[in-house]
Amino acid sequence: xxxxxxxxxxxxxxxxxxxxxxxxxxxxxxxxxxxxxxxxxxxxxxxxxxxxxxxxxxxxxxxxxxxxxxxxxxxxxxxxxxxxxxxxxxxxxxxxxxxxxxxxxxxxxxxxxxxxxxxxxxxxxxxxxxxxxxxxxxxxxxxxxxxxxxxxxxxxxxxxxxxxxxxxxxxxxxxxxxxxxxxxxxxxxxxxxxxxxxxxxxxxxxxxxxxxxxxxxxxxxxxxxxxxxxxxxxxxxxxxxxxxxxxxxxxxxxxxxxxxxxxxxxxxxxxxxxxxxxxxxxxxxxxxxxxxxxxxxxxxxxxxxxxxxxxxxxxxxxxxxxxxxxxxxxxxxxxxxxxxxxxxxxxxxxxxxxxxxxxxxxxxxxxxxxxxxxxxxxxxxxxxxxxxxxxxxxxxxxxxxxxxxxxxxxxxxxxxxxxx
Amino acid sequence: xxxxxxxxxxxxxxxxxxxxxxxxxxxxxxxxxxxxxxxxxxxxxxxxxxxxxxxxxxxxxxxxxxxxxxxxxxxxxxxxxxxxxxxxxxxxxxxxxxxxxxxxxxxxxxxxxxxxxxxxxxxxxxxxxxxxxxxxxxxxxx
Numbered sequence: 190x191x192x193x194x195x196x197x198x199x200x201x202x203x204x205x206x207x208x209x210x211x212x213x214x215x216x217x218x219x220x221x222x223x224x225x226x227x228x229x230x231x232x233x234x235x236x237x238x239x240x241x242x243x244x245x246x247x248x249x250x251x252x253x254x255x256x257x258x259x260x261x262x263x264x265x266x267x268x269x270x271x272x273x274x275x276x277x278x279x280x281x282x283x284x285x286x287x288x289x290x291x292x293x294x295x296x297x298x299x300x301x302x303x304x305x306x307x308x309x310x311x312x313x314x315x316x317x318x319x320x321x322x323x324x325x326x327x328x329x330x331x332x333x334x335x336x337x338x339x340x341x342x343x344x345x346x347x348x349x350x351x352x353x354x355x356x357x358x359x360x361x362x363x364x365x366x367x368x369x370x371x372x373x374x375x376x377x378x379x380x381x382x383x384x385x386x387x388x389x390x391x392x393x394x395x396x397x398x399x400x401x402x403x404x405x406x407x408x409x410x411x412x413x414x415x416x417x418x419x420x421x422x423x424x425x426x427x428x429x430x431x432x433x434x435x436x437x438x439x440x441x442x443x444x445x446x447x448x449x450x451x452x453x454x455x456x457x458x459x460x461x462x463x464x465x466x467x468x469x470x471x472x473x474x475x476x477x478x479x480x481x482x483x484x485x486x487x488x489x490x491x492x493x494x495x496x497x498x499x500x501x502x503x504x505x506x507x508x509x510x511x512x513x514x515x516x517x518x519x520x521x522x523x524x525x526x527x528x529x530x531x532x533x534x535x536x537x538x539x540x541x542x543x544x545x546x547x548x549x550x551x552x553x554x555x556x557x558x559x560x561x562x563x564x565x566x567x568x569x570x571x572x573x574x575x576x577x578x579x580x581x582x583x584x585x586x587x588x589x590x591x592x593x594x595x596x597x598x599x600x601x602x603x604x605x606x607x608x609x
Numbered sequence: 610x611x612x613x614x615x616x617x618x619x620x621x622x623x624x625x626x627x628x629x630x631x632x633x634x635x636x637x638x639x640x641x642x643x644x645x646x647x648x649x650x651x652x653x654x655x656x657x658x659x660x661x662x663x664x665x666x667x668x669x670x671x672x673x674x675x676x677x678x679x680x681x682x683x684x685x686x687x688x689x690x691x692x693x694x695x696x697x698x699x700x701x702x703x704x705x706x707x708x709x710x711x712x713x714x715x716x717x718x719x720x721x722x723x724x725x726x727x728x729x730x731x732x733x734x735x736x737x738x739x740x741x742x743x744x745x746x747x748x749x750x751x
Contacts, residue, residue, distance in 0.1 A: 545686065547663065555635050
């Protein structure tokens with residue numbers, strides 16, 4: 190059990206203190222996006238009130254201030270993921286853009302016909318489609334690591350997929366739909382043994398797990414700000430220096446150039462080579478305060494609390510099954526948990542027999558409870574599991590055990606309703 | 610047969626009883642859905658699916674004694690309740706009555722709050738499809 194003072198943490202999140210449909214808001218859609226602490230909101234307001242200027246160019250004071258703050262976030266994220274050099278951290282719009290950047294630049298330069306890219310069954314569409322696009326363009330082949338019923342990768346099959354043809358392994362670290370934590374260190378070591386590059390989709394992982402890109406030895410890591418208590422519209426692409434330097438630019442424009450003439454343009458150094466155009470300055474600056482928020486509480490404390498929430502949720506859902514089977518003539522459990530991997534973050538998907546997930550989502554919303562329902566942008570995974578969607582509760586550091594109880598009570602009502 | 614305006618006014622009155630309590634409204638919608646006459650499986654084909662809905666919705670028209678009859682179904686109960694309101698308003702009316710009618714009950718019962726903009730798109734597709742069927746029957750009859 191965690192030692193955190195959850196009430197004082199909650200008090201830093203103004204949005205949580207409201208009623209929805211006449212009931213206190215219970216926000217369990219954290220895997221979609223986390224809420225923002227007051228410090229992040231304040232940083233955004235302060236930036237536009239006092240510091241707004243375009244970065245990296247002008248000689249004036251405001252420009253110097255905004256540039257310093259912008260670069261300060263880069264240093265903070267470097268430390269947060271333990272990158273060797275600050276230049277290895279590129280600001281993007283988010284994880285989707287980070288992955289597209291690698292697919293479109295690294296992929297375009299280094300992938301050839303007959304090469305193979307390996308992904309997993311549990312990828313988000315944003316780590317499937319960019320690879321499909323570049324594979325189609327290059328005549329490369331996309332291979333998929335299968336999973337077992339619990340939602341864990343079949344590592345023996347991964348071994349069989351790897352070969353000298355493998356050029357890229359693009360793998361989700363933590364599944365958004367199932368919560369599974371994949372054995373990424375082993376995946377990386379095995380890929381490197383075949384000379385392949387590894388990109389990790391860190392969208393879900395970075396808010397729950399300690400991140401050390403040097404220890405992992407991953408070649409690329411995509412990070413999201415808005416799933417990490419920061420603003421939307423900001424992401425980071427970490428890449429090893431030698432790879433980033435070998436890659437052509439992503440987009441052309443300002444910032445990414447060294448010199449431009451109509452005959453020829455030479456490109457800027459990393460990270461600026463990949464940051465064409467005026468970036469999302471205010472949100473990047475505010476992102477630092479989200480990272481500070483996480484650092485202050487500590488990832489270990491965060492995950493200890495989140496794991497307690499998850500355990501209470503899973504135990505509670507199991508208890509509803511036992512109680513219902515005892516009290517009715519039902520043969521099958523009314524609730525099926527989806528995603529029961531041994532290594533998980535605080536995400537639980539499930540389905541209620543006889544009730545469509547949309548109906549369940551609407552009924553929970555009527556009780557002020559926000560969960561995600563649907564395919565979670567993982568249609569191939571849903572097909573593999575034979576589902577068209579799930580109900581997903583995902584917990585964050587500001588959620589309480591009492592909220593889990595409110596949620597379980599509401600689910601119990603849904604189960605009764607579905608048996609009518 | 611009640612006219613379209615009267616039916617809509619009745620729906621509005623029924624929803625007013627819930628005084629905005631969302632859970633009661635959803636239960637009511639699910640009950641309405643359950644009361645819809647069963648739609649034959651043979652009518653639930655690709656051709657009769659309403660496009661753009663997040664859940665599956667079928668609307669099947671037929672024409673009898675100058676009136677359009679609608680059957681409808683959905684794989685989610687709340688959506689089925691929503692589409693049942695349209696059936697209530699528009700089934701068993703003439704093509705002209707359907708085409709000339711204005712749906713005022715939707716706004717009055719706070720439908721958009723219930724279904725959000727994404728699902729509203731699906732709902733407006735249901736309305737378009739029903740009007741299109743009415744138009745088709747009207748033109749084949751002229």
